[in-house]
Amino acid sequence: MHIRLTAILLLMLGFSAAAQQKQNILFICIDDLRPDLGCYGNKEIHSPNIDSFAAKAAVFKRQYVVVPTCGASRAAMLTGFYPRMKEALSNDAMEKMIAGKPRGEKPETFVENLRRNGYYTVGIGKISHSADGYVYPYTAPRSNELELPNSWDEMLMDAGKWQTGWNAFFAYADGSNRQSRKGEVKPYEAGTGDDEAYPDGLTAALAVKKLKELAVKKQPFFLGVGFFKPHLPFNAPQKYWDMYDESRISLTPSPGIPANVNPASLHPSAEFKSYKAGEEKPSLNGPVSGAYARKLRHAYYSSVSYIDAQVGKLLAALKENGLDRNTIVVIWGDHGWHLGDDLVWGKHTIFEWSLRSALLIKTPGMQRGSDIERVVSSVDIYPTLMELCGVKTPVQTDGSSFVPLLASPQTAWRDLAYSYFKQGITVRTPRYRLTKYFRKEEPTVELYDHETDPYENRNIAAEQPDLVKKLMKDWEKGNTGVFGK
Structure with missing residues (x-):
């Protein structure tokens, strides 16, 4: 029955039985992209290319990442697993768990699974954690050790005048x-x-060139393209800054620490403050000035608009090479970011600001866009893509395929997403977020009602003990033991 239903859904999404095994995938990873796009309701942002894509794509309005830091978030998405060991929570998760390990002794990425099933796999830029796919320290020459050694037929990067991927990742225009x-x-x-004054413009140009090559290759392909911005530093060509009137950019609706929350649930923006020439230093003791906050949000928005233009180049190249008729396109942000929300500038919390990110998917047969309000997790991406491509997974992942939601958003679905960080586990339901921390600082339990408090400004756990007890049953399902039982 399930096989028959899947076949019907795939036909609805534009897949013929003969072509089902031959769908290409263009997977666009965008670093630190919270859902600040026009298609997500932000009326201030300029994102015309992604918004145009969204008009014929499925836009997941409630997609949550598993870990709010780059490497660990991507590890969970690529392998389809929640963290079960502390290594899975760090930026070097894939370096520790996958690089240098023989097959059978490590998690397998869905890219590796595609490759074993006949796909030609190419990575450009930051797909895993490393800026160019190779394992080496920030200040060292590039090594020859791949972070995901069995995933790629080609791992590419044009670092330009910055010479290495990590130099390019933190690039300024003067080299x-x-x-x-x-x-x-x-x-x-x-x-x-x-655009090519910064590395992401070089990445877009390289990807456009590679799409032209892949178009004549007699083999289905997976092309992963990883853009750096809007990750810090918020750098973009002047023309993208000129799209905005800084004085009209709005400030956060969450200007302070949420009520009934211990500051231990947040952080003092250490990554942000590593940019030492910044005009002001954020603190949990009080916000930066409104003028500086607008400057920083202006910078972030400009970086998003810059990346939107690069995405537009890839989508245009896909069509120019006749690949749009046979390619699944995914646009994914690896986590959100606090733009002064809760006094934080950065990710690394298990609040909505840090965990909710953009996810858009278009299959070749989609002609109209849809907004999908169901709660999904980034671990669901692996089984979804495998089902769309007719490829079996070698193991049972923690995720579930949301192919049925692409055809009918009202289909029965679990509507739960789990995330892990800062000695805490959180579960997001359609209405609530319940978080429990394994720490001494009180309170250790937080509950937010998104129907009445969409920005998580007030922890109501102490006021709603019966509701906490009820939701704790869902929370327990996500307790992998990574912090203890």
């Missing part, structure tokens, strides 16, 4: 980077020059 300038840099820059 310097955060490391070479010993952190004495601002957390933003309006650069001179065109």
